[in-house]
Amino acid sequence: MTISVGQAFERILGRDAHLRVVAWDGSAGGPDDGLTIRLHSPRAISYLLTAPGELGAARAYLQGELSIDGMDEGNPIEVLRHLGGDFSAKLPAWRDLREIVGVVRATGISVPELPPEETPSQLRRLTYGLRHGRRRDAAAIHHHYDVGNDFYEYVLGPSMTYTCAVFETPETTLEDAQFAKYDLVARKLGLAPGMRLLDVGCGWGGMVRHAVKHFGVTALGVTLSREQAAWGQEAIRRDGLEGRAEVRHADYRDVTERGFDAISSIGLTEHIGVKNYPDYFRFLREHLRDEGRLLNHCITRPDNQHPGLPTRGFINRYVFPDGELTGSGHIVRVMEDEGFEVKHHENLREHYALTLAGWSANLSKHWDDCVALAGVGRARVWGLYLAGSRVGFEDNGIQLHQVLATRTSESGASGYPLRPQFT
Known part of the structure; x- marks a missing residue:
């Protein structure tokens, strides 16, 4: 053996990473003034070798084989900012790889062959059905949202709202910002007494x-x-809104009612698959009356170069199975191709960074309770996911767009005012 465990890990991360690695055997690699990563068993390196990139590092952390000194597990934002783009585990050069594999195997830990790239998708197709088919969509939603309402109450706060809020100032409370978001959507839709609203992907009914x-x-x-x-139906009962409000457990495609005055889609488009956008927006248009409005609110990419590219790595594996993002321009194009007239288009990227900061603070504050409810592994997933997403919005790696459109009639009547009052 010509290298130590610490040196082996250093080579996986790359010699330019500003990280100090301390292994279970006491060996170390990297600068003394770097962020300190601790490996608690040989499996940490095995995870990285069998899943190069962020996924392997995340697996090692989630399994308790890797830790970072001083990290707030509920809100690891400072660690992620410190790492920046440096924490990108990869397969090193072949001559180094042979030595590293030798280091791991010498400990008795096996290093399996990397599977063909298509194998995970084939297995997932056999297990859950076709991507964005009804059965598989239901399984994906269950994986993420049915963690337990008590868990979400700790993370999201009293509003139980799991979408981007709208902040008047950075000091605005999360609850006030979520109220402002709903108010903004309602005003963009022109809601008034007597109207009928359909909210697809309604969450807990906020x-x-x-x-x-x-x-x-x-x-x-x-x-x-x-x-x-x-949870939503109980909140409706508690608020005395029965007969006027309903949260239905159903696929949006099973809604038979039509002629709605307005439709809100807040945080659903990410889940339906880009190739299904035409059917999706056609369905929504068919369920609106003439001059009715649609507000589509979703996470987007900052460009339109790769429509339909699914999310990869940690997010796809542990958080949002089958999630897909595209640019807002692609969304607008499909909406227009399906007969909508787009009237307003707004990017709320910075607001989502602030929203995620609020959720991360809640998770950190209630860390022990969340671990008790969901387990330490799931709680760690959420800590990484929320903080990592926040960095993505702060750095303009992802965005959040609201697109407002009308079902303009054949005569050209849109029902849209000359000077709307919602900003």
Whole structure:
């Protein structure tokens, strides 16, 4: 053996990474003034060799084989900012790889062959069905949203709203910002007493209840999450909104009611698959009356170069199975091709960074409770996911767009005012 464990890990990360590695055997690699990563067993290196990139590093951390000195597990934002683009584990040059594999195997830990790239997708197809088919969509939503309502209450706060808020200032509270988001959506949609609203992908029913209580509409929300629907219906009962508000456990494609005055889609487009956008927006248009409005609110890429590219790595494996993002320009194009007239287009990227900061703070504050409810592995997933997403919004790696459109009639009537009052 010509290298130590610490040196082996250093080579996987890259010699230019500003990181100090301390292994279980006491060996170390990297600068003394770098962020200190600790390897607690040989499996940490095995994880990185069998899943190069962020996924292998995340697996080692989630399994307790890797830790970082001084990291707040509920809100690891400072660690992620310090790492920046440096923490990109990769397969090193072949001559180094042979030595590293030797180091790991000498400890008795096996290093399996890397599977063909297509194998995971084939297995997932056999297990869950076709990507974005109804069965597989339901399984993906269950994986992420049915963690338990108590867990989400700790992370999201009293609003139980799991979408980007709208902040008046950076000091605005998360609850006030979520109220402002729902209010902004309602005003963009032109909601008024007597109207009918459909909210697809409604979550725990926050938009449904806000629209009924503050704008006098009747509202139907649909969600694929059984736990969300149960919580939402109980909140409707508690608020005395029965008969005017409903949160239904259903696929949005099973909604038979039509002629809605307005439709809100807040955080659903990311889940349906870019290739399904035409069918999706056609369905929504068919369920609106003439001059009715649609507000589509979703996470987007900062460009339109790779429409339909699924999310990869840690997010796809542990957080959002089958999630897909594209640029807002692609979304606008499909909406227009399906007969919508786009009236307003807004990027709320910085607001999502602030929203994630609020959720991360909640997770950190209630860390022990969240671990008790969901387990330390799931809690660690959420800590990485929230902080990593925040960095993505701060750095303009991802964005959040609201696109407002109307079902303009054949005569050209859009029902849209000359000077809308919602900004």
